[in-house]
Amino acid sequence: MFWLKTKIIEGEGSLRxxxxxxxxxxxxxxxxxxSMKRHGFLSEAEDYVREAGAEVFSIxxxxxxxxxxxxxxxxPKLGEEFQPDLLIALGGGSVIDTTKALKVFYxxxxxxxxxxxxxxxxxKPKPVPRLxxxxxxxxxxxxxxxEVSAASVLKKGEVKYNIVTPDIAPDVAILDPRLPRTMxxxxARNSGLDVLVHGIEAYTTKVASPFSDAMALQAIKTVYKWLPLSVRGDEDARAKMHYAATMAGIAFLNARLGLAHAMSHKAAWIGPHGLLNAILIPYVMKFNAERSEYARRRYGEIARELGFQTTKDLIEVVKELNEMLGVPQLSELVDEETFVSRVEEMAEKAYRDGLVAFNPVEPKPEEIRELYLKAFYGE
Incomplete structure (x- = not known):
């Protein structure tokens, strides 16, 4: 089954x-x-809302x-002061995820x-009632x-949890390339690498379909071609990466994600999510490919779409892209003593993460621990 609830409006100036x-x-x-307030997009959005005859409040x-x-x-502000009949999230994934969760409890x-x-x-969480x-x-x-997914990822203490229900997928997504040009x-690098890992993992899960594959592959090809230019601030590249992020979102909305995401969720205390995904994905791909003929075949298909041949080629391409973009080693983000003291707990939590069920290989906690250590020591 392929599903998309969100109406997508895209193009230069589409905020209008x-x-x-x-x-x-x-x-x-x-x-x-x-940043949306600083760059004037919040006041532009407020003007459009007033133009439509509605009262507008902003946080x-x-x-x-x-x-x-x-x-x-x-x-309390929503329930007592504002009592809105429409919510708008204007910002990065964090703002959108916060707004989705607010919608649930409001x-x-x-x-x-x-x-x-x-x-x-x-x-087994309780199902969320209709919103x-x-x-x-x-x-x-x-x-x-x-902007298209049916999940909200929230931190409680040190740990990230998911609220998942089709009702929190946004009704409308507006993709105006002027906004990401301010990144x-x-x-731009970290979020773009996140798109790449979304595409690779969505293409290789146990529940991937021809429809999610199309979105995943297009996102991967776009990142490979345009991310280096996007990082340098090229306006056209920023627009292409913005659309690719949503395509990858549609892919994983339907096909889910895998072990790299499970591991980066549990290592969230170390650094930005997209950066951790980029560091971990070559190790996860090698692990999956060594144990699953399906994973090898799927990675090979991605490699050929990019003009290469094998799984090994694809892993090298990902490593080279990381290097070109200055992605640090894990050991540059956290000291050895701290990392090693927490690796056992991270591996156990990653093993229990819901996304592991969709990975092409079911890993053991000790194998996940080994992968964390390989990524840390750059083996």
Missing amino acids: ALSKEVKGYERVLILASK AGLPAEPSVETVEELL DVPELRFEEIAFIDRFS KTPLIAIPSTSGAGS PAEV
Whole structure:
């Protein structure tokens, strides 16, 4: 089955479509990142909402990491002060994920996070009841794919958890390439590498389909060709990467992800998510290819799409791209003593992550530990 709930509006200046999309709503709340306020996109969005005849409220400067604490802090404002009948998320994946979680608890205030969150693949959360408040997502970074996905990833303490329900997939996504052109080079690199790993993992899961494959391959090819230029600030490349991020999001919405993501979720304390994915993916690919004929075949197909031949070629291409873009070694991000003291716990938690069920190979906790150590020592 292939599924997409979100209507996608794309193109230069497409933020203007807000004035049409919010028609008929009375009270609109925009949650935005600091950068969207700084670059003037928040006030532009507010103007379009007013143009449509709605009252607009804004909360700017959401934290970089979506957390349960932030949601709990903002909820009273929604329920008591604003009472919006439409939510707009304007910013990176963190802003969109925070807004999705707010929608859940705003619509069903009696829910508790612990009841509905996916703690691990062996837990059975309560299903989320039907939600009613519509959501428009306007991503400013090009990586997370949150503008089309049915999940919200939230931190509680040191650990990331998922809320998953089709009802939190945004109703509309507006992809205006002017927004990601404001990304610093490092954010463009990390989020772009996240797109690459989304594509590779979505193409090689146990539930990939011809429809998710098409989106995954197009995203991978776009990253390979355009990410280096995007990092240098090329405007056309930034637009192409922005669309590729959403394509990869559609791919993993349907085909899910694998072990690299499970491992990077549990290593979130070390550094940015996209960067960790980029560091881990060559080790995960080698691990999968050595144990699964299916994985070898699928990696080979990706390699040929990029003009190469084998799984080995693809792993080398990914490593070379990392090197070209200045991706550090894991050992440059965290000291050995700290890493080794936590590797056991990370491996155990990664083994329990829901995405492991979709990986082409079922790893043992000790194999995951070994992969973490290989990535750390650059073996």
